[in-house]
Amino acid sequence: MPENINSENNSDDDDGVIVGVCVVGFHHTRGPEVEYWIGEGGKDYSTRWANLPFQSLPDGSHSHEEDYSYFTLLFKPTEEDENQTPTTYFGISCNRQIRTTELLYKSADVTRSTVQKSVVVVARKPIFGPIREKLAVVTRAYFLQGNFEDRTIINNLWENLVQLFYNGVIEADLYNGMALRELVYRFKWRSLVLFKALLLESRILFFGSNTELLCSSQFSLVSLIPGLIDHLDDSASPELDSYEHKLKKSTSLKSSDRNSLLSFMGLPLQIFGKGGMFNPYTPLQQLEALSNKETKFYLIGSTNSLLLSQKHKYADVLVNMDDNSIEVLNPDLEVPLRLTPQDRKWIDAISYAVSETWPDQNSGRTESIIFLGSEDYVRWQFEDYIMAFLSSVKYDGFLRKYGRPPPPEALLPQIDGNPAIEFGMEFVYKWKKTNNYRIFQQFTDEELFDVVEPKHLSTGGISLDEVQKKVAQQVQNLAPAGQAIAKTISSGSQKVSTAFGNFWSELESMKEKEKNRRESQRKKQASGSLFSSENDPKSLTESTISTKRSQRKFIP
Structure with missing residues (x-):
């Protein structure tokens, strides 16, 4: 005692x-x-x-x-x-x-x-x-x-x-003390795979010898769902589900208020509701709880290699922090967690921004303090991503509800086809079977796409410059043959050189624009007027939304 x-x-x-x-x-x-x-x-x-x-x-x-x-x-x-x-x-x-x-x-x-x-x-x-x-x-x-x-x-x-x-x-x-930048730096495009696995209520197991990094990485992953880290009251046990019983459907929207917008969009998604559990460090004494019939999914961490020898028993997705690897162990998740070209383009840009500002001991470069590539930058990018995803899923449901093809008047004129496809339809189908989707669907407006544009953030083609950059990066990762190839490319035609020069010039311009845009948003948030820009698709007023919906009154 x-x-x-x-x-x-x-x-x-x-x-x-x-x-x-x-x-x-x-x-x-x-x-x-x-x-x-x-x-x-x-x-x-x-x-x-x-x-x-x-x-x-x-x-x-x-x-x-x-x-x-x-x-x-x-x-x-x-x-x-x-x-x-x-x-x-x-x-x-x-x-x-x-x-x-x-x-x-x-x-x-x-x-x-x-x-x-x-x-x-x-x-x-x-x-x-x-x-x-x-x-x-x-x-x-x-x-x-x-x-x-x-x-x-x-x-x-x-x-x-x-x-x-x-x-x-x-x-x-x-959000203080997170390892979000390190999570993206270590796993790059696979960090989006982890994010999607979390949405699908998978059994995710983090393993590593550094307990603090193991734990903070999991909290960093959870923090990518806007507002969730402040609503983890049900996360310690699969028996807890108080959040849903207190939840009320948002019937009003103040477009200048970020919290009002998030609430209207159904955020935070309640990942750890009934049947779920989150425990950043899970000792062997708790393994029995993972096998209980009440426990359907979880996000846990362990430093004991015993779990590695039994990984198929305890995990759908295994994240090894010691060798920076991610294994999708459940065959049913392989296709749903496969990133679309739009997904890959979007997360590659974020990964690149983090890598470019990562401290380098060899060159003496210290960690950058600019917004681009920062933890706030990463978190805001994911916030935009998930809202675009939720809007696209609602639009997908709207299209299916009114037939194929729906009347032209029912379509959003600026949206070409079904935007949910760009997030991966197998992923969407799988997500619709989760508990957090059920709660989202029950407590949100059917036409969220009138508030946030249903469109993947990387919609559009990939430029030649981006393809050449990606090829060059892949080649640099090959050794020793890759080094010789890279040297050949660097001494190649003037055409390739010019293309790379154009790319870097455009990239720097894009980085500066992104920095200015985000800094502007941060200032607006501080003054309580976020999303007030007329050019921001999330700045729609309620009157504008009502006008949009009145144009669809003909629909039975």
Whole structure:
């Protein structure tokens, strides 16, 4: 039984962001266990989570001087928890180890040459970025003092965090500390495959030896669905589905308000509803939960190679962070997850922007701070992508509802054919079988395409310059024969050289335009007037929407 301290601060407040802080140690006979807890109201929540010690001290953490783990915790209220409902809490741990010879005080339980412990923060929101740095400093100081029985610094951390988040969290807190750029840099076009696999409610398993990168990469993937990271209340267990029961259909739209637009478009899609689970670090003790009949899909992470030997049992998609590989293990997903030419063109442009601003130790180039290629840039691109996708799926349903071909008057004059095809019809069919699609369909307007244009962001042909650039990039990846070919190309005809020159010139111009456009949007967002540009397809007013729909009144 861990020691417990009743905090006077926030003692009567059960709605604070920070739930508690604890110390987890590795006992030589009992294994990982919670040794100390301080939290709101004097309630020791740690006794409710049997797996918390194992989540806080990941497999293989003893081989690192310092490591971090992010995980979810299912909160089940008891009789003493008045007016509370089952939900998800979030844990972040920093673990270290020290030689026993460096300790100033050794308890009777210390029998090994090293002592391993972690300091853990449990919160109601996944605010790992702002917490991580404070947690790192405190954990190092806790170890340096050489006496683990003195927990004054742990109490100070609790009080500091409660004060820091006394007024709640802002959106920026939730995105702080992500590894989104690294995710795109590592997997390039396959990052879109991962995104689509997430939408299809697949069983996605991340594996890697670096626990912090393993966990932050998964949160980065989740953050690509607008608003989802702030609505993960149902993610800790496949039994949770409170979000859907609280959801109401948006019947009004304020086009200058980004949140109003996202809500009207059915975002965030509820990926981890009934049957789903998200746990960035999943210890072996939780494997049984993955095999339960209630668990249909999940996004989880593991550092234990045992799961690699049983990958077909536990995963539809395996993401290996150690060798930057992604395997689609479920044959039923191979075709739906195959990117269309438009998909590939779109994600290649994002990948290129990230790679161009990636720090290079060999050249001495530091990480760029410009908007193009930044995490905000990537996230905004995916926000545009998913809204265009949702609109296209609604338009596809509209076309099917009124026959093939529908009356010319029913068609959007600026849209040629069925735009859903450009996202992959096999992917669309598969998505329509998911739980998050069912919720989306139930709580959104049938004609969303009047608000956001149903059109893939990369609609249009691929230019000769782009083809030549792609060929050159592929050739550069070949060695050693590829290097010789690349050298031949570089000394080739003036025609090719001119084409490449034109491409780079146009590319730089496009990059500058994109930077200016995005910077302008960011300023408008800050002033509460995002999407107010007359040229932005998302700036349609309600009167404009009504006019569009009145033109289709002839349709039975």
